Amino acid sequence: MSQPSLRDRIEQYYAAVPLLFAEAEEFDSLCLFVRKEAGAPFYGGPYHARPASAGAATATAADIARVRARQRELGVPEAFEWLAEVTPSLRARIEAAGLPVTERPLMTLDPHHPLPPQSLPPGVTIRALEADDPALPAVLAIPQLAFAAEGTALGPAGRAELAVAAEKLIADGTVAMTRPFLRSGHKTLAAAFAPDGTPLAAGHYHPAHGITEIGGIGTLPTARRQGLGAAVMAALASHARDHGVHTVFLAYAEEAVARIYARLGFRPAGTTLLIANQPARGQ
Numbered sequence: 500m501s502q503p504s505l506r507d508r509i510e511q512y513y514a515a516v517p518l519l520f521a522e523a524e525e526f527d528s529l530c531l532f533v534r535k536e537a538g539a540p541f542y543g544g545p546y547h548a549r550p551a552s553a554g555a556a557t558a559t560a561a562d563i564a565r566v567r568a569r570q571r572e573l574g575v576p577e578a579f580e581w582l583a584e585v586t587p588s589l590r591a592r593i594e595a596a597g598l599p600v601t602e603r604p605l606m607t608l609d610p611h612h613p614l615p616p617q618s619l620p621p622g623v624t625i626r627a628l629e630a631d632d633p634a635l636p637a638v639l640a641i642p643q644l645a646f647a648a649e650g651t652a653l654g655p656a657g658r659a660e661l662a663v664a665a666e667k668l669i670a671d672g673t674v675a676m677t678r679p680f681l682r683s684g685h686k687t688l689a690a691a692f693a694p695d696g697t698p699l700a701a702g703h704y705h706p707a708h709g710i711t712e713i714g715g716i717g718t719l720p721t722a723r724r725q726g727l728g729a730a731v732m733a734a735l736a737s738h739a740r741d742h743g744v745h746t747v748f749l750a751y752a753e754e755a756v757a758r759i760y761a762r763l764g765f766r767p768a769g770t771t772l773l774i775a776n777q778p779a780r781g782q
Contacts, residue, residue, distance in 0.1 A: 505607060505746070505748075505768060505769070505770075506582065506584060506585065506768075506769070506770050508710050508746050509582065509605065509710070509746075509748060509768070509770060510582055510585055511708060511710065512707055512708065512710040512711070512712065512746075513549060513580065513581075513582070514549070514552070515707045515708060516705050516707040516712075517532040517545045517547075518532070519680070519685045519705065519707070520532075520534060520535065520545055520680075520685075521533055521534050521535060521545035521546075522535055524569065525551060526548070526551075526562050526565045526566050526569070527551070527558075527559070527562050528550060528551055528557065528558045528559065528562050529548050529549065529550060529551055529558050529562050529563070529566050530548065530549060530550075530551045531546070531547075531548040531566050531569055531570070532545035532546060532547060532548070532549075533545065533546060533573065534546065536676070546570060546573060546575035546576065546578060547576075547578035547579060547580045548566045548570075548578065548579045548580075549579065549580050549581050550581055550585075550586045550589065557586070557588045557589065557592065558589055558592055559592075560592065560595070560596065563579075563592060563593065563596045564596070566579075567596070577598060577775070578774065578775065579593055579598070579773075579774070579775045580772065580773070580774050580775075581772075581773060582770050582771070582772060582773075583602075583770065583771040583772070583773050584769075584770055584771065585770075589773075590773060593773075593775050598775040599775060600773050600774070600775050601752075601773070601774055601775075602771050602772070602773060603750040603751065603752060603771065603772035603773070603774060604750065604751060604757070604767065604768075604771055604772075605748055605749070605750050605767070605768035605769075605770050605771065605772055606748060606749055606750075606751065606757065606760055606761070606765035606766060606767055606768055607746065607747065607748040607749075607765065607766060607768040608736055608747040608748070608763070608764055608765050608766075609764060609766065610740075610745050610746070610747075612764040613764075614733045614736055614737055614763060614764060615733070615762075615763065615764070617726060617729060617730035617733050617734075618726060618730075619691070619726070619727075619730055620725050620727075621694075622693065622694035623691055623692065623693060623694070623699065623725075623727070624691070624692050625689060625690065625691045625692070625730060625731060625734045626689065626690070626692070627687055627688065627689045627734075627738055628681065628688045628689065628690065629681065630677075630678040630679070630681040630682045631678070634690065634692070634696065634698055635674055635677065635678070635681075635688075636665035636666070636668050636669050636674045637661055637662070637664075637665040637697070637698050638688060638690045638698045638701045639665070639668050639673060639674060639677060639688075639701075640661055640664035640665040640667075640668055641661065641690070641698055641699075641700065641701040641717050641718070641719055642701065642715045642717040643664050644656040644660055644661060644664060644717070644719060644720060645717025645718055645719065645720065646717060648720045649752075649753075650753070650755075651723055651724065651753075651755055651756070652723065652724075653720060653721065653723050653724060654720025654721065654723070655720065655721070656719065656720040656721065657719060657720070657721035657722075658697055658719075658721075661697070661698075661719060680705075684706070684742075685705060685706075686703060686704075686705050687703060687704050687705075687706070687735065687738060687739070687742075688701065688702075688703045689701065689702060689703070689731055689734050689735050689738065690702075690731065691727045691730060691731055693722075698719070699718065699719050699722040699725075699727050700716070700717065700718040700719065700722065700727035700728050700730070700731045701715065701716075701717060701731060702714065702715050702716035702717070702728075702731045702732060702735050703715045703735070704735055704738075704739055704744075704747075706739060706742070706743075706744050709743055709744055709745045709746065710744065710745070710746040710748075711739050711744050711746070711747055711748075712747075712748055712749055712750065713732060713735050713736060713739070713747060713748075713749045714749065714750070716728050716731060716732055716749075728759065729759050729760075729762070729763060732749075732759075732760065732763060733763055736763070748765075748768055749765065750772050
């Protein structure tokens with residue numbers, strides 16, 4: 500029996516991993532992932548829609564309209580996500596419905612490629628977090644500050660802003676909701692820490708069927724330009740490999756970021772992720 504292609508494995512992942520956090524509602528050729536519990540979003544929303552299966556019929560304008568109506572009813576972004584090469588005709592249908600489409604190229608790590616060691620500033624360490632780690636609120640807050648000031652340049656947001664953002668995530672229940680996923684192994688969260696314990700960069704992955712996308716890589720804007728994001732990425736990829744993951748991939752939006760990942764051994768995956776009217780993945 501032939502092994503599934505990389506594209507097939509990624510497609511399998513995108514269909515499976517949201518079900519860790521959501522239920523799938525069927526709309527003929529489309530399915531919509533709806534969170535099992537109210538609260539902050541996890542992977543890809545959820546609340547995003549995608550083709551019901553790789554071989555599903557092309558979504559009709561009526562299918563898209565029904566999904567969007569349900570998303571509006573839920574009060575969530577009208578988000579769609581799919582692999583361009585697997586369902587190429589969907590882009591035109593989505594754009595005809597008035598939704599903007601953006602491309603997210605994919606990169607994958609050769610399973611036999613040794614990850615190069617990453618240098619860290621003096622005293623900085625990286626670790627995966629346990630569910631009861633006291634640094635969890637601040638680590639979860641890093642992507643919010645990082646994605647609010649996109650790019651790799653230094654920014655003004657630092658420790659004071661991180662403390663405020665962390666308190667908000669405690670208050671809105673995000674921290675409490677994250678803990679069960681860390682305990683179950685459905686989510687792995689890693690961060691780089693300053694000598695005083697302040698998290699400086701973070702990222703995560705959600706494994707499913709031996710496949711994972713690494714996401715949420717962000718660095719506290721005042722701590723950029725030290726290689727911390729790349730070091731966290733490498734640590735997460737190594738952690739995933741050590742825990743049975745054979746296919747590691749990621750999506751990127753900026754060429755500067757792609758060059759960093761290329762130095763770690765990631766290569767273009769030959770597939771494109773298209774997202775319509777969807778916020779960046781954070782948690």
